[in-house]
Structure formats: structure tokens, C-alpha cells
Amino acid sequence: MKWVLFTLLLGSHFATAITEPPLPLWDAEDRKNMIAEGWIAGGSLFTYETLPLEDSTDETPLYVEEPTAEELAVSGEDENEVSEEYLTAYFADKPAGHLVDPQDLLSTREQKDLEAFLDYHAGDSSIDMYVYVFGADQQIPSDVREEEVVERLYSVGKPAVVTYYYLGAPQRSTVYLSPVITDTVSAAEQRRALESSVMQAFGSAKAFEQVEAFLVQMSIRIYWMDRMTAGTAVETMEKIPHSDGARGFHNKKPPVQKRFKIPVWGKMAAAVVVAAGGGILVLWSALMWWRGRVRYRFAEFDVEPRLGGSHAAGIGAVISFASPAIPPAMQRNQVPDYMRRA
Amino acid sequence: MERFGVSFPQMFVSVYTGSLGEISNLRQFGFWLLNRGVFEDVGVEKPNEAGILIVIDPDSKAAGMTFGYLLDPFFEEQDTFDCLSRAHAHWLEGLYCEGILRSLRHLRKVLSKRCRQVRRDPEKYERKVATPVAVGDLVRKIRGEHRPVVASDVPKEEGVEP
Numbered sequence: 001m002k003w004v005l006f007t008l009l010l011g012s013h014f015a016t017a018i019t020e021p022p023l024p025l026w027d028a029e030d031r032k033n034m035i036a037e038g039w040i041a042g043g044s045l046f047t048y049e050t051l052p053l054e055d056s057t058d059e060t061p062l063y064v065e066e067p068t069a070e071e072l073a074v075s076g077e078d079e080n081e082v083s084e085e086y087l088t089a090y091f092a093d094k095p096a097g098h099l100v101d102p103q104d105l106l107s108t109r110e111q112k113d114l115e116a117f118l119d120y121h122a123g124d125s126s127i128d129m130y131v132y133v134f135g136a137d138q139q140i141p142s143d144v145r146e147e148e149v150v151e152r153l154y155s156v157g158k159p160a161v162v163t164y165y166y167l168g169a170p171q172r173s174t175v176y177l178s179p180v181i182t183d184t185v186s187a188a189e190q191r192r193a194l195e196s197s198v199m200q201a202f203g204s205a206k207a208f209e210q211v212e213a214f215l216v217q218m219s220i221r222i223y224w225m226d227r228m229t230a231g232t233a234v235e236t237m238e239k240i241p242h243s244d245g246a247r248g249f250h251n252k253k254p255p256v257q258k259r260f261k262i263p264v265w266g267k268m269a270a271a272v273v274v275a276a277g278g279g280i281l282v283l284w285s286a287l288m289w290w291r292g293r294v295r296y297r298f299a300e301f302d303v304e305p306r307l308g309g310s311h312a313a314g315i316g317a318v319i320s321f322a323s324p325a326i327p328p329a330m331q332r333n334q335v336p337d338y339m340r341r342a
Numbered sequence: 343m344e345r346f347g348v349s350f351p352q353m354f355v356s357v358y359t360g361s362l363g364e365i366s367n368l369r370q371f372g373f374w375l376l377n378r379g380v381f382e383d384v385g386v387e388k389p390n391e392a393g394i395l396i397v398i399d400p401d402s403k404a405a406g407m408t409f410g411y412l413l414d415p416f417f418e419e420q421d422t423f424d425c426l427s428r429a430h431a432h433w434l435e436g437l438y439c440e441g442i443l444r445s446l447r448h449l450r451k452v453l454s455k456r457c458r459q460v461r462r463d464p465e466k467y468e469r470k471v472a473t474p475v476a477v478g479d480l481v482r483k484i485r486g487e488h489r490p491v492v493a494s495d496v497p498k499e500e501g502v503e504p
Contacts, residue, residue: 296350296457299464303411303471311390312376314414316407316422318368321433 081139090132091144094153098122101133105167110208114215121219127181127226128160129218133211136168150176159229161222163214170201170210175218177225184229193221346446350453352412353392354384357442361401372397372408396426396445398438405433415467416456425449 034040082090082103089102098118101111114131122128140146146164154160159178166172175194177185201214262270306313343355362371376395384393391410398405407422428448429441460467 294349294454296454297352298350298412298416298457299460299467300352300412301415301468301471303414305411307373309373309377312373312393312395312408312410314409314411314417315369315373315419316409316417317419317426318404318406319423319426319430320402320404321430322403324434 080135080137081141082134084141087141087144091149095130098128098130099133100130103133103135105133105135106208106211114211117212117215117219121222122158125219125222125226126158127222127229128158129215129222130154130160130162131211131215132162132164134164134166136166136172136207138166140164146174146176151179154178155180161218161225163218165211165214167211168207170198170214173198173214181225181229185225189225189228193218193225196221343446346450347388349450352388353394353453354381354388355394355396355446355449356381356384357396357398359398359400359438362397362399368397368399368402368404368406369408372406376408376410394449396442398433398442400436400438403433405429415471416453416460421452421456425452 031040086102090100097115098121099106099111099115104111106114118129118131134140146162150162154162155178159180161178162176164174164176173194175190177190197214197217200217201210203213204210343357346355347353358372358375362368372395375397376390376393379390379395381390381393389410392412393410394413395408396405397408405426407426409417409422425445425448429445432438432441432444
């Protein structure tokens, strides 16, 4: 009996546990009052009424004011751009020295070292090297065209290689050549020169050592450009080793090798040989021309006919060419005696 | 061959190539052809006396050279042999044209040289073809120029008496 009562109680308990509790119901008047006052928290959720669909056509487009020209100008400015105060010093005129660093990114001593090296290079090469130094993340303003600067400043006078070098970021460097030598040195050669210089620069971690290595390698490359412009380079710059081990930045070894000069007596001897050869050629040509025009006439003598021949009795030699092993003299048939002249 | 005729206006060169067959004697054939042959592409101003004939027999692999009376004083059998020898190496390989050209080139060289020699000393070559003097005429000439020795012509010898 106890077991029966226990089972009935347990079953009723389970039945009440499975059925969900009903949602609280609003009193109609209370709800109206609350809506009239403004807002019911969860009013749209705790209800059995279906939610009304939102009408998208009723939405009005948002109006956002377009930015003004001033706002655009302000937003277009890059804080990494080279400041305007330096642009004149950089790009207005041809620099007096070979190193252009108006921002003083390099220390005075470093500037002097680089200037000395560039001056030494300029004294030893027919192509100058100008280096414009910028910060690692600096940008040249877009209204400054590097090519135009080079054409404007370096078209006249000694040809030059202009390098825009970014201190600490040699991979951003760019190289431009004077228009005079642009045709002689191809774009591919220029690119290779820049790449090899950048690779040399990456051999060091310090910014100044990088620029040193960069300039030394570029100086070597300019030497070969110099030879190409002179028409004496026999190998392309592709074959040039990346650096000459014996030459460094501080030992100031000249980057240009001495050209072989023909001595004066050698030039004179060569001129004499050429003149003699030309003379011989002219004489030989004249001789050939004369021989082609000359006519040979023989005196006609009365010859007594022989062997009954009315026109000819000149019996010449007969040779046999049957065997290559025997020389013609051995295969020569001698003229019989009766055929010879008495 | 045309250029040869231009350089030597009196002469012409012709080449016969072919099998001689039963005619085994190359010399006899050359002699006969130059005496009896008519060269149609040669002008009348150049008779057969001024001809040089090269005969090549590819079958018997032999070649010979015959020349007319005009060249008799100036051309010798050794000269013809030298000309043909120049072509020997080419003809051995069957290169007949090249051999002929080499031969003609040497022929031109020999004749131009001989022409200059004749100009310097024509009597030397004229004597080679002159008719030999008969023996009787020679004796008569010697006798005609002979005169008896006169006593006054004999030199007096002043001998030393022992």
C-alpha cells in the first residue's frame, strides 16, 4: 500500500515537472497604461502576439556630408613625407657637394667621411656620384618627380649618377642617371648596379656602415659604367663581382683601374704598318688591274710544216691520272723520238 | 677560256673531253683534231695554227696537250707537261673543271712570261724554227770567204841562233 502511494506521488511530481510554466499575463489595462507612458521592457517578446514586419521602404537614406577640399588636403598629407622646409635644399638647385643631407640625418663626422669618399670618386671617375639622404620611412612628396629633378639639374656638365638613399632602408634606394649616359647604360644594368649595392649594404646592420658599403659598391659599378660609356668595356656588369676584396671604404683605394695606354712609338709603328699595308694593297690592286688589261702578242715566225700537219705539229706531253699513288712525273709518256723536231 | 683569248688575242684554247675508244694514242688524236677540226665558236682571225688543244679521256684517265705552229718557237713539251701537272690532283678526284682551270692559269702564266722573253730576244726564238742551212752551202760559204795567205802577212820570227 505504501508502495502504491509512493508511486502515485512520484508520477504526479514528474507530470508537473514536464509541463512548462505559463508566461505571465499582462493585465489589459496595465499594459495600455504602460504603453501610454512610453515603453515596456520585453513587451515585444513576452507576448503571444506576432511581431509586425518592418517596412524597409519606409527607411530614409542616411545623409553624410561630403568631405571638403581642405579636409581632403589635410587627410592626404603623410606625416612621413619630407617636410617642405627641406624640399628647396634638396631639389631646388644642383648641390655644391656630392652629399645632400639638409635634414642632418647623418652626423657631421659621417657627412665628412662620405663627402671625402664621394669627392675622391669624382676626381677619379668621369661620372660623378650624388647621394640624397632621406630617413628610412620618409617619403618624397608626390609633387616632386625624381626623374625631372635629375633631368633639370644634371643634364649639363659632367655626367652623374644620382642616388636617393634611405638611411637604414637601403632597399628603398633608387638610382637615376644623367640623360647623357642613359642611352649607353641600359636600365637592366642600372637595376643590377642598384641590386648589388643594396646587397652589399645589407652586409651590415648599422645604418652608416650600410651607406658606406652601398656607396663603395656603387662606385665600382660606376667605374664599369664609365668604361661602357667610353666603349672599352668588354664584359657586361652582370659578370662583375659584387665587390673587390682589396678595396674598402676607409682605405680609399681608387675604384678605377688604370687603362692600358699605347705608347707614342707604338702608335707611330702601327700607323706605319697600316700605311705600308694599305700601300701594298693599292699596288697589288693596280698590278692586278694592269695584268687584266695587258695584251700579249707573239711574233709570228715562218715555221716549216712537219708530219704532214697543215696547222699544228706541236705534240705536247701526255699524263695519266689513273693512280693517285704515282706522281704525274712517273706517269708521263715520253714523246717518241720520231715526233720531235729534227 | 674567253679571258685567255682576250689576254692573248692571237690564240685560243679548246678542250676535248670524251672517250677515245679504240684510238689508243692520245697524241695522234690531238694532232689529228687540231689539224682537221673546225672550231665553230672561234673567230676566223684565229686559225688553228694559233690553237692550244687539251684532250682529256676520262675512261683511260689520260690527258694531253697539242699546240699549233704559232706557238712552236715559244712552247715546249716541258711547258705542256707543267700545265697538265697542275691539274693532276683534281683530275685524280674526277674534278675535271677545276683541273682545267688550274691548267689554264698556269698556261697563261707561262705564255705571258715567254712573251716578255721573246720581246727581249726575238732572234733566239726565231733561230729555233729557222730552216737549217744545207751542208753544201755552208762549205761554199767558207770557201768564198777564204783567201790565200800572203807572205807579208806571216810574222817574221826573230829566232835566236844557238
